[in-house]
Amino acid sequence: MSAMLSIRDLRKTYEGGFQALKGVTLEIEQGEIIALLGPNGAGKTTLISTICGITTPTAGEVTVGGHDILRDFRAARGLIGLVPQEIALEPFERVLNTVRFSRGLFGHRRDEALIERILRRLSLWDKKDAQVKELSGGMKRRVLIAKALAHEPRVLFLDEPTAGVDVELRKDMWDIVAELKADGVTIILTTHYIEEAEAIADRIGVINRGELLLVEQTSALMSRLGKKQIEVQLSAAISAIPPTLARPGLSLAGEGDVLVFEYDTQAERIGLTGLLNAIAAAGLVLRDVNTRQSSLEEIFVDLVSEETP
Amino acid sequence: MNWGAIAAIYRFEMARFFRTMLQSFLSPVLSTSLYFVVFGTAIGSRIEQVEGIGYGGFIVPGLIMLSVITQSISNASFGIYFPKFIGTIYELLSAPVNFLEIVLGYVGAAATKALFVGTVILCTAALFVDFQIAHPLAMVAFLLLTCLSFALLGFIIGIWAGNFEQLQLVPLLIVTPLVFLGGSFYSITMLPPVWQTITLFNPVVYLISGFRWSFFDTADVPVGLSLLAIGGFTFLCLAVIWWIFRTGWRIRS
Numbered sequence: 001m002s003a004m005l006s007i008r009d010l011r012k013t014y015e016g017g018f019q020a021l022k023g024v025t026l027e028i029e030q031g032e033i034i035a036l037l038g039p040n041g042a043g044k045t046t047l048i049s050t051i052c053g054i055t056t057p058t059a060g061e062v063t064v065g066g067h068d069i070l071r072d073f074r075a076a077r078g079l080i081g082l083v084p085q086e087i088a089l090e091p092f093e094r095v096l097n098t099v100r101f102s103r104g105l106f107g108h109r110r111d112e113a114l115i116e117r118i119l120r121r122l123s124l125w126d127k128k129d130a131q132v133k134e135l136s137g138g139m140k141r142r143v144l145i146a147k148a149l150a151h152e153p154r155v156l157f158l159d160e161p162t163a164g165v166d167v168e169l170r171k172d173m174w175d176i177v178a179e180l181k182a183d184g185v186t187i188i189l190t191t192h193y194i195e196e197a198e199a200i201a202d203r204i205g206v207i208n209r210g211e212l213l214l215v216e217q218t219s220a221l222m223s224r225l226g227k228k229q230i231e232v233q234l235s236a237a238i239s240a241i242p243p244t245l246a247r248p249g250l251s252l253a254g255e256g257d258v259l260v261f262e263y264d265t266q267a268e269r270i271g272l273t274g275l276l277n278a279i280a281a282a283g284l285v286l287r288d289v290n291t292r293q294s295s296l297e298e299i300f301v302d303l304v305s306e307e308t309p
Numbered sequence: 310m311n312w313g314a315i316a317a318i319y320r321f322e323m324a325r326f327f328r329t330m331l332q333s334f335l336s337p338v339l340s341t342s343l344y345f346v347v348f349g350t351a352i353g354s355r356i357e358q359v360e361g362i363g364y365g366g367f368i369v370p371g372l373i374m375l376s377v378i379t380q381s382i383s384n385a386s387f388g389i390y391f392p393k394f395i396g397t398i399y400e401l402l403s404a405p406v407n408f409l410e411i412v413l414g415y416v417g418a419a420a421t422k423a424l425f426v427g428t429v430i431l432c433t434a435a436l437f438v439d440f441q442i443a444h445p446l447a448m449v450a451f452l453l454l455t456c457l458s459f460a461l462l463g464f465i466i467g468i469w470a471g472n473f474e475q476l477q478l479v480p481l482l483i484v485t486p487l488v489f490l491g492g493s494f495y496s497i498t499m500l501p502p503v504w505q506t507i508t509l510f511n512p513v514v515y516l517i518s519g520f521r522w523s524f525f526d527t528a529d530v531p532v533g534l535s536l537l538a539i540g541g542f543t544f545l546c547l548a549v550i551w552w553i554f555r556t557g558w559r560i561r562s
Binding site: 055077089090093147 | 312314316318391396561
């Protein structure tokens with residue numbers, strides 16, 4: 001696979017000196033889905049805006065499909081589709097016309113069959129003659145997606161695509177993203193919904209204060225940073241952890257009838273066998289055992305809080 | 310050149326015009342009729358002739374210029390300001406288009422709308438007064454150049470404006486006075502000598518004079534000078550727009 005999007009030491013300093021991007025470097029392969037996570041103001045939207053041509057970079061280099069976004073902007077932008085965070089649509093225009101406009105803007109000939117396919121896929125075909133202002137918020141977001149897809153982009157940026165939409169559309173969005181990936185479209189999405197990133201992204205990038213803290217395969221990130229918990233339910237409550245059981249990561253929960261042991265899945269010696277043996281030796285009777293892996297959200301909060309002074 | 314993008318922007322802007330077709334058509338017809346009732350009939354009946362032309366006919370070129378200049382500016386300024394206001398400008402900025410293509414789309418549509426209004430006024434005027442067009446080709450050329458140059462100015466205003474108040478400010482405080490004081494309803498030879506000299510600093514004088522020449526073969530200033538003025542103004546606006554897109558002033562952060 002070749003890098004579809006290559007970002008090298010990208011910097012953006014706004015007038016007034018605010019550094020929104022502090023040297024971001026990232027390579028994204030063709031057909032890959034990457035999710036960028038970060039708190040508000042982390043630089044996610046600035047990164048997307050800079051790549052798409054809405055914001056001018058202060059320094060660094062970005063190529064899309066091998067085309068430099070400044071020197072060869074036509075070829076680079078021609079490959080990109082953008083679904084912005086804010087719902088920005090001409091309110092009095094009809095759905096069909098606004099999608100046609102987007103295709104025309106990229107210099108493509110009219111293709112009514114394609115536009116019908118896109119509108120049907122997004123459940124918008126029935127609304128094709130409706131004025132945008134008549135649509136619900138969720139429908140408007142679908143229109144934004146239709147507009148971004150109208151010129152058949154090879155790289156799709158989804159900036160908070162499911163913010164404020166219902167569960168049905170979110171699920172639908174995930175399906176569309178999966179279909180686009182199957183067609184070889186490279187997708188970069190920013191999201192606040194961490195389960196979204198976990199569910200659909202191949203890789204996850206965490207960005208904070210204009211810096212990319214890490215980029216890793218979603219599964220690798222989960223196993224590398226993911227902590228697991230084992231919850232041991234006892235048949236009878238105890239007032240304190242017996243001295244023979246005491247060890248780092250072990251705590252008593254519930255009403256004294258649950259032992260919670262937090263362990264690192266990547267550690268050389270996890271200590272699970274020792275713990276279970278010690279529980280048996282202490283004469284405690286088990287009623288149930290559960291394990292739970294920390295979510296990406298917890299990983300993300302940990303990472304960002306480590307960065308915050 | 311991304312001709313598809315130019316056509317898309319042009320069509321999109323014209324669709325806005327067609328959505329309000331009745332207003333686009335009725336408004337100039339009504340305002341022109343009122344001007345003719347007030348200036349042509351009520352006041353004009355007391356003014357016999359200006360430079361050998363009946364007053365009713367004399368004001369026709371000025372009336373057309375007044376509306377065409379106002380329409381060009383308002384259509385072009387609104388056309389580019391509205392996407393900025395509602396946020397859809399992102400689509401233009403992220404599309405494979407350069408400044409010339411964006412300008413051609415927006416300014417072309419605004420100029421077309423103004424040309425339509427100018428034509429409607431010309432036809433309405435023909436219902437009230439008799440007049441002839443001495444130089445039809447020159448008339449069309451002046452009309453086109455005026456639509457184009459003031460649409461360019463409108464585009465600059467639309468980019469500059471930070472709110473709707475500012476969008477109205479330049480047309481209201483600068484352009485309308487310049488057009489009214491530019492000889493729309495009188496010949497500048499009717500002014501005292503000092504004011505004649507001062508008036509020559511008003512660029513609109515050259516437009517109206519040249520346009521009136523194309524109708525009646527008589528002008529306040531030489532026709533060549535009128536053409537030079539409108540050509541220079543168009544070039545100046547283009548240069549400013551080129552600078553805006555090169556620096557991203559007020560459009561690209």
